[in-house]
Amino acid sequence: MPHSVHIRSVMKRYGDFIAIPELSLEIKEGEFFTLLGPSGCGKTTLLRMIAGFNEIDGGEISFDDRVINDLPAHKRDIGMVFQNYAIFPHLTVKENVAYGLIARKVPAAEKEERTQKAMELMHIAEHSAKYPQQLSGGQQQRVALARAVVIEPSVLLMDEPLSNLDAKLRVEMRLVIREVQQKLGITTVYVTHDQEEALSVSDRIAVMNKGHVAQLGTPLDIYLRPANTFVADFIGITSFIPVQVDAEGKVAILGKAPLGIRAAKSYTGMAILAVRPENVVLKDAEGSDFTGRISTATFLGDSVCYEIDVEGGRRITANQYMINTDSPREVGQTVGIGFLEKRLNLFDPSGEESLL
Amino acid sequence: MNAALRVPSFQERLAKRLNFWNVVLVLLLLLTLVFIVYPFGQMFYNSLFNADGEFSFANYQKFFGRRYYYNALFNSLKICVTVTITSLLIGLPMAYLTSRFHILGKRFVDIAVVLSLLSPPFIGAYSWILLFGRSGVVTTFLADWGIDIGSIYGFKGIVMVFTLKLYPFVYLYVSGALSSMDASLEEASANLGITGLERIMRVTFPLIIPTILSSGLIVFMTALADFGTPMLLGEGYKVLPVLIYDEYLSEVGSDTYLANAMSVIIVCISATVLFIQKKIINRKSYNMSALNPPAITHLPTGKYLLASGFVLLVAVVSLFPQITVAYTSFLKMNGPLFVDGFSLDSYRYIMFKLSRNISNTFMFALAALAVMIMLGLLISYIVVRRRSRASGLLDFLVMFPYVLPGSVLGICLVMAFNKGPIMIAGTMWIMILSYTIRKLPFTLRSSVGILYQIDPSIEEASISLGVSPMKTFFTVMVKLMMPGLLSGAVLSFIAVINEVSSTIILYTGRTVTMSVTIFSEINRAGYGTAAALATLLSLITIVALIIFRKLGGKDVA
Ligand SMILES: Nc1ncnc2c1ncn2[C@@H]1O[C@H](COP(=O)(O)OP(=O)(O)OP(=O)(O)O)[C@@H](O)[C@H]1O
Ligand SMILES: [Mg+2]
Secondary structure (H helix, E strand, O other), rough: OOOEEEEEEEEEEEEEEEEEEEEEEEOOOOOEEEEEEEOHHHHHHHHHHOOOOOOOOEEEEEEOOOOOOOOOOHHOEEEEEEEOOOOOOOOOOHHHHHHHHHOOOOOOHHHHHHHHHHHHHHOOHHHHHHHHHHHHOOHHHHHHHHHOOOOOOEEEEEEEOOOOHHHHHHHHHHHHHHOOOOOOOOEEEEEOHHHHHHHHOEEEEEEEEEEEEEEEHHHHHHOOOOOOOOHHHOOOOOEEEEEEOOOOOEEEEEOOOEEEEEOOOOEEEEEEEEOOHHEEEEEOOOOOOOOEEEEEEEEEOEEEEEEEEEEEHHEEEEEEEEEHHHOOOOOEEEOOOOOOOOOOEEOOOOOOOOOO | OHHHHHOHHHHHHHHHOOOHHHHHHHHHHHHHHHHHHHHHHHHHHHHOOOOOOOOHHHHHHHHOOHHHHHHHHHHHHHHHHHHHHHHHHHHHHHHHHHHEEEOOOOOHHHHHHHHHHHHOOHHHHHHHHHOOOOHHHHHHHHHHHOOOOOOOOHHHHHHHHHHHHHHHHHHHHHHHHHOOOOHHHEEEEHHHOOOOHHHHHHHHOOOOOHHHHHHHHHHHHHHHHHHHHHHOOOOOOOOHHHHHOOOHHOOOOOHHHHHHHHHHHHHHHHHHHHHHHHHHHHHOOOOOOHHHHOEEEEOOHOOOOOOOOHHHHHHHHHHHHHHHHHHHHHHEEEOOOEEEEEEEEHOOOOOOOOHHHHHHHHHHHHHHHHHHHHHHHHHHHHHHHHHOOHHHHHHHHHHHHHHHOOHHHHHHHHHHHHOOOOOOOOOOOHHHHHHHHHHHHHHHHHHHHHHOOOOOOHHHHHHHOOOOOOHHHHHHHHHHHHHHHHHHHHHHHHHHHHHOOOOHHHHHHHOOOOHHHHHHHHHHHHHHHHHHHHHHHHHHHHHHHHHHHHHHOOOOO
16 A cells, blocks of 8 residues: 655754754655755665664654654565665575565465566566576666565665666666556655656655755756756756846846846846756857857767856856757857757855746 | 654653663673673672781782792793794794795695694693603603703793694784785885895785784783693793682682782783784774785795795694694503503593593583574674664673683682572583683674674665564574574684683583593593593594584684
């Protein structure tokens, strides 16, 4: 039975160090929810509080309306997938998968059937008699996943399950994980510091920073409308340009003509314009108001990535897709810079708040 | 709404803490309190009272006031320092030669080294007496030719026997470190023009200083605590453990209060040495990973023979005692005298007359082993996975007997448990208790090592799948730890069956073991039976060692 997870003002301290000061989240039933953030931001800490391996020092966590603060880990009915697989080395694949069912005293026939089904779902049935040492990393992670989902847990927790795999397997396995989660409809909390992984599998993402939630939203929201400069910078690539907002809300790069966007809030003064590389439009320098000099050009196959030096010693990153051009621009060339304006983001000088 | 502000009641907090591991921790702490802290505390306390039961430093004044007593302390220190140096002088070059060059009979050398390490020390002393003693085979033979080789008794003899018995510690530790050292370090120094002996002294050995120090420390502490060898060979040359034994057990004029004070002194020395070593090791340890293990090279023929000759000579000489003892065990005896011809009489005698000693030895050792394995599992888990101030205290208390010489521990235990609610002095329980306390530090360290290699998430996986922490420990963790723990336990078993220094204090007629019988047989001139028992003990040791290898154990030291 999938459950919703409610995290209310939880706090976690290690000795004098407060890893999570106060954090609240609502995770919906059946949702694929991801905790994303830089190393040390407290993702694992929070996940382990849900799992019952870290004590909750303040606030409460409940599954549906049952508070689980004092429920020991083995009674929480969770499935967990670990970064290093954590498969029992002394048991075969099949025994590993059946482990949780035996603990739950599931009748033998049903146990057999569910184990078999889970192994088939994860495409490991043909290895059922093997020991973990005889499996590849990807196969081991499939066993770990089968073992966690076969018990039909109320919540499935995964802590960087793919980070020990090579790049190609990572992409393959994240599709597997997403597919299985959809098929079984298990409420899932997924931890990663890989933004691409997070964007590709999640229903919703909480971007974390220093024990706080910096932004909560769908992958699309978070990518297109970051709530602050931390998120804009952490997810994808963003160039920041200082701008001036006048009394009418017009936004202009210093000394240039106003751009086509307006600050939504009544705000006047300096602000920060955030622009992603794919939203920079390169033009000829003549007739352009805002120009820069290309300092590097990196050919990436489907696109070329430019670093452009602009006035004030700043740099802007721009992508030009090969389908839009025949020949990349040269290093040293001066180019005009325009923007895909509806995709721009604007923040107050502290970077904490969006002005759009 | 803000639950962070709600202060949980005492009952709630207690209920939260009342889990399996905390209960085990409390029980274990109680056990150490009763069986380690109390006996030792009592000994320390008693050392501060005189025979009339008044508080005084009289015992210490007596010790440091009389030449007879404080001389034993000097003798002990003199022997320990000398033996440490001689063991290093033999062990270091041997380790270097065998781990860097091809040496004739390397496998034989390894076996000989381990065998001489694992025999009870007085077997060495005893067989040297058989050879070079006043009426020894060699002595009488040479005397017939008019050659006087001098006495094997006293300082010289003790140092020789200790060295031959203890250099294996240096050899094994240092070979291990040398072969896991990264070869590029030595190669780099060769590129800088530092070669040969200079390279060894300036690069190779300094890099493994911590290992050299640890092995030296073990030699020092073992020599300090050992009792059998100086007892047999010392004659007038008294060392501290022998004096403690005398004061504690001698029929006339024994002074247990003084024995207490001397025990405290010897423990203080051990603890100091251990403390200094810890400090030095912490400061001077280099992280080495052998990405590029050193190659074993060929020496030119002349040097090859010279090196092999040295190494083989040491190995053979250190096997001498075993060979002599085995040979003696098959000699025909008439009373205390050897007569011409061979026989199995000695073996018949021990099988009929001394079978109880043999069964006692096995029973005590196996019982102690079972307890050690269980405690080793539980304590190592608490120390590694449930780190807290209390678990640190537990670790310290369990490791503390490591610095207690066996005879001191024996005395502590007798004094503590010959009265009161736990009256087990004179029974088999006190023997098992003593063996457990003495060897648990080794079992614990090996099981701690194993536990560090097991990923914590394995057990979290089991818990998350619905198996309680306690059941997870017994079904998953124990299974994963067992192979490594068993191979460590075999070594503890070997150490226990060869143990004398506490046994000799604790045994009674009913609980006599093979090792003390060897000692008492030697004292009453039953050389044949002593030799037969000793041979049997060595044989059991060899069998246990083979089992150990089969179990996959590598680290003999
Ligand atoms: N057992 C602990 N004792 C003390 N501090 C800890 C402990 N575990 C974590 N921390 C600290 O808490 C903070 C959050 O750690 P956490 O492991 O949750 O980070 P994370 O977001 O999972 O990072 P990563 O991406 O590197 O896994 C870090 O600053 C870390 O140093
Ligand atoms: Mg983490």
